[in-house]
Amino acid sequence: MAKDSVTIAAEIGKLVSEAQPDV
DSSP: OHHHHHHHHHHHHHHHHHHSOOO
């Protein structure tokens, strides 16, 4: 199930990057 973990991490990373613009 490592693949799922990677996918979840990627989605979280995308959400975080969108929520926090580059400073």
